[in-house]
Amino acid sequence: DAGITQSPRHKVTETGTPVTLRCHQTENHRYMYWYRQDPGHGLRLIHYSYGVKDTDKGEVSDGYSVSRSKTEDFLLTLESATSSQTSVYFCAISVTGTGQPQHFGDGTRLSIL
């Protein structure tokens, strides 16, 4: 168990509302990631972080922002949620420091109505 906690686990909200998902790790791993998983697309990287206040975009970053003010927490924000952002969101960490994730949280199922 790599000690990754995602919250909330499920959320239903309306189009246009802001949404923030939280990822918390119990160890001081440098790299953290946010992915979304959709049928037919697999897992796609949204944003990642390589340290406190150090973040960068992934392949599907439009409409998302992130923040990392503490090593243990990585937040994903949808400023104005759209139906196309309905998905399952996974946080991941790299325990080897290679820049590639090895451990994933159990996901947040987000529905935008």
Place this chain on the structure above:
Amino acid sequence: TQLLEQSPQFLSIQEGENLTVYCNSSSVFSSLQWYRQEPGEGPVLLVTVVTGGEVKKLKRLTFQFGDARKDSSLHITAAQPGDTGLYLCAGPNFGNEKLTFGTGTRLTIIP
């Protein structure tokens, strides 16, 4: 972004049978990772293969990396219901080292 195609997309077999699933690309990868994901959970890393031609075994699971490092296979011997899940392969893109994931093979083992 380098693409990874997995086949078959779905596979349903009886307990005790053997099976092989594939992960293919037209691009060369420096390594490939295999994950298993169960419903309601995140992917769990099973293995990383690094060298062309490399074979790694994890109990009844055998992973092979192609000689040209463009493909990989996962062979399961005497499948059990506990092997049921979504199997994902992933590899780092040259240049940025971020992982590209395949779309997965959904495996169901029927008792």
